[in-house]
Amino acid sequence: MTPTIADDAQYWDTSPHHHEEGASTTIGFWIYLMSDCLMFAVLFAVFGVLGQSYAAGPGPQALFELHLVAINTAFLLLSSLTFGFAMLSTVAGRQDRAMLWLGATLVLGLAFLAVEIYEFQHLIHLGAGPQRSAFLSSFFALVGTHGLHVAFGCLWLGTLMIQIRKHGLTGANIRRMTCLSMFWHFLDVIWIGVFTFVYLLGMI
Amino acid sequence: MADTAHAKTAAHVHHPDGHDHGTYRSYAIGFILSVILTAIPFGLVMMGGLESRLLTAGIVIGSAAIQVLVHMVYFLHMNGRSDEGWTMMALIFTVVVVVIILAGSLWVMHNMNANMMPQMNHDGMPQLSGFGT
Numbered sequence: 001m002t003p004t005i006a007d008d009a010q011y012w013d014t015s016p017h018h019h020e021e022g023a024s025t026t027i028g029f030w031i032y033l034m035s036d037c038l039m040f041a042v043l044f045a046v047f048g049v050l051g052q053s054y055a056a057g058p059g060p061q062a063l064f065e066l067h068l069v070a071i072n073t074a075f076l077l078l079s080s081l082t083f084g085f086a087m088l089s090t091v092a093g094r095q096d097r098a099m100l101w102l103g104a105t106l107v108l109g110l111a112f113l114a115v116e117i118y119e120f121q122h123l124i125h126l127g128a129g130p131q132r133s134a135f136l137s138s139f140f141a142l143v144g145t146h147g148l149h150v151a152f153g154c155l156w157l158g159t160l161m162i163q164i165r166k167h168g169l170t171g172a173n174i175r176r177m178t179c180l181s182m183f184w185h186f187l188d189v190i191w192i193g194v195f196t197f198v199y200l201l202g203m204i
Numbered sequence: 205m206a207d208t209a210h211a212k213t214a215a216h217v218h219h220p221d222g223h224d225h226g227t228y229r230s231y232a233i234g235f236i237l238s239v240i241l242t243a244i245p246f247g248l249v250m251m252g253g254l255e256s257r258l259l260t261a262g263i264v265i266g267s268a269a270i271q272v273l274v275h276m277v278y279f280l281h282m283n284g285r286s287d288e289g290w291t292m293m294a295l296i297f298t299v300v301v302v303v304i305i306l307a308g309s310l311w312v313m314h315n316m317n318a319n320m321m322p323q324m325n326h327d328g329m330p331q332l333s334g335f336g337t
Contacts, residue, residue, distance in 0.1 A: 027287040027294075034298040041302040045309035070246050077238055080279055084231040091225050185279040189272055195242075196268035200249045204260050 022175045029179040033186045036149075040190050043145055044197065047138040051202070055133035060202030063128055065119075069199045072115050073191065076150075079108035080188045087181050095169050102161050102177075105184070109154045116147045139198060146194055149187050156180055224281040234278025241271040 086101035120140070123129065130140035160180060164173050245264040253260040276282040284292045 024287075027290055030287075030291050031294050034294050037298050038301060038305070041305045045306050048306065048310050049313040066246065066250050070242075070250075073242055073246070077235065077242065080238075080275075081231055081235045084226060084234075084279060085228070087225050088228060088231070182280065185275060188279070189275045192268050192271050192275070196245065196264055200245050200264045201261055203249050204253050204257055204264070 050134040053134035057133040
């Protein structure tokens with residue numbers, strides 16, 4: 001019963017559902033993103049339940065600075081656009097241009113992180129750290145988790161750029177970039193929820 | 205080296221898995237729509253909002269919902285065809301679960317808060333008058 005190598009090869013060749021290598025990577029990565037989405041849904045639910053338990057501490061209106069949030073939103077939205085352009089340059093086979101757009105995306109991602117770290121540090125300095133109230137605990141958990149995702153996205157982006165520099169736009173690298181682009185756009189979608197439900201609705 | 209890489213990828217890239225990569229035009233449209241749908245709620249809230257808080261909140265949430273759809277279509281290239289429709293199936297399943305998680309949590313916890321003894325109500329909690337008093 002043990003299939004020989006020749007049998008194996010024949011099996012793959014004659015299979016009616018033959019896919020080229022990596023063809024199922026994007027759907028697999030999409031399912032990962034959906035599970036990530038469920039995790040964010042739970043964090044949003046926690047914030048929705050605890051977001052008004054100030055424990056006599058400061059509320060959103062005393063803490064949040066909307067222009068910082070607006071700047072961060074602009075950074076993320078622009079980075080989605082630059083990543084899209086990087087994808088298009090890649091599809092066209094223009095490696096130098098793709099690297100340029102990826103570099104721009106990385107800079108925008110790091111700028112987002114810098115503003116967010118400044119904001120967190122400012123809040124903790126004011127005595128409004130995660131231990132102050134249930135509202136602030138759930139705020140730091142939700143926004144911090146999103147920020148961690150962006151941080152790992154930046155790390156991934158950096159390593160991918162090194163890979164592309166070393167090996168060029170190979171099939172594997174394009175597949176990785178496609179996954180990262182889905183990840184990056186997904187984080188931008190989550191950010192829409194964050195700025196709407198955490199910041200804007202808190203300030204009304 | 206670059207030439208062989210390009211030749212190799214050109215065959216690969218064009219539609220390796222039926223995945224749509226969009227065009228400069230579609231990204232530009234998505235970006236402009238997103239800017240508009242971000243500027244409306246931010247502008248509204250930064251200028252103090254409308255007289256009706258409910259209407260302001262409605263516009264803010266509505267803009268966000270439309271913007272999520274814009275991102276899905278123009279940035280994530282969602283359609284019913286990629287990966288034989290399984291991408292869309294996974295998305296629909298996730299949306300259903302997310303709605304259950306969010307609505308269920310808020311509903312259950314709101315009821316618990318509303319039915320707590322009055323002196324245990326924290327400041328700022330939504331309060332229902334007439335329950336248990």
